[in-house]
Amino acid sequence: MKYIGNKTRLLPFLDEVLAHEEIPLGGRALDPFSGTAAVARHLKSKGFRVVAGDLQAYAYVQGVAHVALNRYPDFAALGCPGRGAMGLRQALALLDALPGEDGFFYASYAPGGSGGARQYFSDANARKIDAVRAHLTLWRAEGRLTDDGYHLLLACLIDAADFVANMSGTYGAFLKIWRCMALKPLTLKPIRVLPSRLPHRAVQSDANRLVRQEECDLLYLDPPYTGRQYASNFHVLETLALGDRPPLRGKTGLRPTAGQFSAFSRARQAPAAMQDLLAASRARHILLSYNDEGLIPHEQLMAMLGALGRLRVYEHDYRRFRTERDHARRRYTRPDDRVVERIYAVRR
Template sequence: MRYIGNKENLVDRIFLEMEKRNILGTSIFDVFSGTTSVAKFFKEKNYKIISNDLLYFSYVLQQAYISNNTIPIFDKININFESNMFEDRLSSVLRILDELPPVSGFISKNYTPDYTQNLDIPRMYFTTENGDFIDKVRIAIQEWYEQNKITKHEYYILIACLIETVPYYANISGVYGAFHKKWDPRALKKMHLKPINILINQHENQVFNSNSINLIKTDRNLQADIFYLDPPYNQRQYAPNYHLLETIAKYDNPVIKGVSGMREYTDQKSNFCNVNTAINELDDIVKYGNFRYLVMSYNSEGIIPKEALLDILSTYGQMSFVEFDYLRYKSNKRKSANKMIKEQLFFLEKKI
């Protein structure tokens, strides 16, 4: 999934740097989980995973990838799974959802141009056909769950499949704060659901949808060998950038406003998007966090100066630092911008 700060292409390097410093364990807390790239990586290495994020769509992904530890069987869905022996059960259910008749619901009526012609700028996030597709799938999943035709984990897995599918057909540069005024060729393609990978390990993993510092301060049983921090780096809040994924995940018919049809996100603002509150919040996480090692990802354009991060972390134990070049996030279209940016990794072994 296209996501600001996604560590999918960096997590191997992060783990290599951890191994160099003998930062190992059996459990890890992914404090700002986002698309769960880091949590998934460590789950596949059979770490016990704790993950958290303020955004609900991230919580859906956490439930599907991290909390779930079984292959979904969908035994209450009336499907002849034996009719296609080469298709797993999840793919069979997604095919049924694909083939449902279209429904014009909240997404289609608010984020496609045919239904928003009354606006000064009609919204072009999806074609009407794909908007109807999203609505029919999300409504069917909700109905199945309320009718006890799918389990809780099957419910989250199916929504996660929809969330992972949507970015491939959205008429955007990478985030949902704005849409293209002309159709991107991929947005004109007919939508089909993509199955997610089911990950299984040997632990009872925990997932949360909470403010990280509140969680750390209030749940004193929350502990892990390693805390991994990948907080926001700049003043741009994540909630408005991914408001549409949030609405698809919740499907709660929110009050929306503005050219982009933004939902209210006051309760989802991160303190890491302001330099002063970010410094205070980081200090609290390190102070109150129950861990042996802390690994923090940041970058050279972050609002907290490297020196300030080094000062905070070194107060609490022995630390080290490394940085290396990587490709800038693709949605940044500044022509003058350097294509490369420096990933900064901070490592702390906390004083006992």
Template sequence: MIKYLGSKRVLVPVLGAMAEAAGARTAVDLFSGTTRVAQEFKRRGIHTTAADRATYTGVLAGCYIATDARAVDREHLAAVLADLQATPPVRGYVTETFCEQARYFQPKNGMRIDAIRQRIEDEHAGTELYPVLLTSLLEAADRVDSTTGIQMAYLKDWAPRSMRDLELRVPVLLDGPGASVTGDVMQTVGMLPAVDLCYVDPPYNQHRYFANYHVWETLVRWDAPDHYGVACKRVDVRDDETRSVFNSRRTMPAALADVLSRIRARTVILSYNDESWITVPQMAGMLRDSGHEAVEVFAFDSKRYVGAQIGIHNPAGKKVGAVSHLRNTEYVFVAGGAQAVRDVAAGLADGAGGQRSRVLDRTAAALGTLSTGP
């Protein structure tokens, strides 16, 4: 799975256990990103729909969620990837842009990416294997990149992993059906199916995934866009159409409240951390206002993303700022009927990998209607 800002890798087992405790058989992962959480739901036998805005997340969802492993000829897939692996390198857009003008990949790997990506487009576009092959290439490129995990910049010195040769691998596909929806959540939320459970992991600060992962967006779209700056970001990163209401302190709270009010799910699980623009009481209030009878909150200590640990550097690579903190608190809200919320809380009270948030003790009285579980 690709490196990703805001990844819920550590929380995935807990979120899966919550879904099971809630008795979910159908689910939506509303801001699916790398699909880690959606995969966990599918792995537990829950029919899952993964929804997100970015084109590259649609490819990942097409591979891991919408593709049923039982319908894939594994030997044929392995043979196709082996054939692609043997493609002679070609200098193209990726090599010129992301290896020579910028330094995301070693040129030897950039040429492999160029050649393999063009063959996938020429020979497999429109087929059931298309998202699987693109996912294999995305993950192969991620294993040899030279970044901290976001593509707003690259490392001053080549990362040791960038010296390796690009290697296509067969993605670990999951049995069972699923679905993928790509589009702005403000438009798609009303078109999503009614489900037992909806997991919501919204953007909640200024970090823009379209800009942070512009290389993956270009690799999937394969549109050779004009670019700007040292990071060679796509020019449409500057366009208003690629900006999200969730990346503005002014518009994010109202947008999230609107989305929550239109979700059709018996139980909602929502995660965010203490670097958000919304406080715990405000978030709990939003969930209550969207029609849920009870709300429970769990808190988890978490290490901040690697870029925050490295610190702030100027374009010349000189450290110019201090790191304010290395850890934060991840909050997980469970909202729904009182019994469903109690079932989830009871199932996770012991051995959940986290602790019940003490913030609730301070906010319950003020909110009045906030349930703190059994």
């Protein structure tokens, strides 16, 4: 998934910090801002017992697929006899072969629909998304898909839809001109389930609440840094994950976002939200990812984190996540398109 703040490319940096801080692998790790689940999955692969949480439903679906599942679900009830990854490929082939349907995505997010000619997806891809989404709901209701199977296939659909979406990084706007990838046919690709013997979990929750509920040895924090709310920038994926038919408004077709606006994306609320979250955690190790353009100034973070225990700060020069909107509207302090990504490491 293309995602603001995705840390896939920073995983080697995270590994360096884990090693330098001598954080023992294999404890309980909590990632309450898990997004694409890239970090949570990585921590799982390193032997941690992981809980991945996020406010958004699409992130929960990714968390189930990448973290909570320890083996491939069985798709025999769909007539797919294969075991493991083979069963998943067979189930995806069934879905890939479905003829398109006129449903909510076609009506709302494609030029042929009635939604004011929004063009997040080509007509053919939107109709394909509708067909696949409808079958997932139907098969689950008929008991032909387990919850695990449903979420794994749904995560594959979210990835595939995101791959052909006609936008430049977020769903805050669609492109007026079709980008090349958006005109290619949507193809479902299998997600590789990471095997493990440990009980991992995914939850949809507010981070400050989750931190109070889940004890952990390592708390990895990757909150939003900027004023861009994920609920409005990834609203199309949220609708796909929920499979509902919300009233949409405006040119971009925004769904209602009540309850999903994050205090971490509001300049005036972010410091207090961070302070509250830190005060609630009893983790021995806290790692916070934040960059030098975030809403909470470096000095303020240093004061908050330094009060908890021994604090070290690691820095990494990083190419920023860019979107078309950034080019048009934004002015960055660094003309060279680079930001300093930091990991603040606290040991109590």
